[in-house]
Amino acid sequence: AQSVTQPDIHITVSEGASLELRCNYSYGATPYLFWYVQSPGQGLQLLLKYFSGDTLVQGIKGFEAEFKRSQSSFNLRKPSVHWSDAAEYFCAVVNSGYSTLTFGKGTMLLVSP
Amino acid sequence: GAVVSQHPSRVICKSGTSVKIECRSLDFQATTMFWYRQFPKQSLMLMATSNEGSKATYEQGVEKDKFLINHASLTLSTLTVTSAHPEDSSFYICSALQRTSGEQYFGPGTRLTVT
Numbered sequence: 001a002q003s004v005t006q007p008d009i010h011i012t013v014s015e016g017a018s019l020e021l022r023c024n025y026s027y028g029a030t031p032y033l034f035w036y037v038q039s040p041g042q043g044l045q046l047l048l049k050y051f052s053g054d055t056l057v058q059g060i061k062g063f064e065a066e067f068k069r070s071q072s073s074f075n076l077r078k079p080s081v082h083w084s085d086a087a088e089y090f091c092a093v094v095n096s097g098y099s100t101l102t103f104g105k106g107t108m109l110l111v112s113p
Numbered sequence: 114g115a116v117v118s119q120h121p122s123r124v125i126c127k128s129g130t131s132v133k134i135e136c137r138s139l140d141f142q143a144t145t146m147f148w149y150r151q152f153p154k155q156s157l158m159l160m161a162t163s164n165e166g167s168k169a170t171y172e173q174g175v176e177k178d179k180f181l182i183n184h185a186s187l188t189l190s191t192l193t194v195t196s197a198h199p200e201d202s203s204f205y206i207c208s209a210l211q212r213t214s215g216e217q218y219f220g221p222g223t224r225l226t227v228t
Contacts, residue, residue: 032215043119043206044157044219051215090156094215100147101208101217105156 002027002093006104013081014112021076021107023091032094033074034101035065039087047089050074061085086111115141117209119220126197126227133193134223136207142187143209147217148180151204163190197227 003026013019025031032051036044048059055067065076074091091104116139126132136146144165149157161182162170169182179201181193190209194201204224208217 036219041204041222041224043117043221044208046216046218049216100159100162102159103156108154 002102004091004093004104006107008107010108012110015083016080019078019081021089023074024072025093034092035076036090037087083111115211115218117218117220119223123224128198131195133191136190136220138188138209141211145210146190147208148192149206199227202227
């Protein structure tokens with residue numbers, strides 16, 4: 001069965017500093033991978049996705065992620081964090097047939113002044 | 114991007130009553146919708162897959178008689194929590210699958226509190 005691991009429960013980053021959120025997956029075939037962001041009391045917004053092709057994908061709000069098959073990873077990065085980026089971030093993998101998503105446990109990003 | 118709405122955004126009900134939550138895809142047709150449950154500070158757990166015109170598929174451990182799902186049209190799925198109890202208090206999120214893109218678009222969620 002597929003699974004997603006986000007090893008960091010909380011991360012604190014200074015405003016303006018760079019960010020990397022880790023995500024590792026377990027999936028038998030080529031995975032379809034997603035990063036979502038959730039603000040408190042809100043639904044999920046898609047930041048970016050990887051289906052195939054270029055392993056470095058660009059998303060909204062200045063985020064990017066790199067798919068590394070050898071490491072089973074899909075880490076999210078941003079070169080300069082803004083206070084408005086404080087939120088919970090979820091990595092997810094979808095099974096074949098574009099149906100059910102499996103989410104990681106999430107990483108809470110705190111941004112310090 | 115595609116828009117999915119949920120109604121209500123918040124609901125408080127008494128123990129033993131039933132509550133209906135609506136999930137609508139506003140600008141695309143969705144033959145498949147999903148219902149998730151999220152406990153505080155935790156991830157989303159898939160409860161069930163809602164298929165238009167057929168019975169929902171429930172994940173292991175989810176009581177289908179307690180969480181009734183109806184997907185009567187291509188833009189609307191409803192989740193009814195029957196005989197609600199305080200332990201059913203949670204954040205319920207739906208999503209709609211857009212087949213052309215393979216993406217799920219999420220609603221803003223419904224906060225259910227059972228007193």
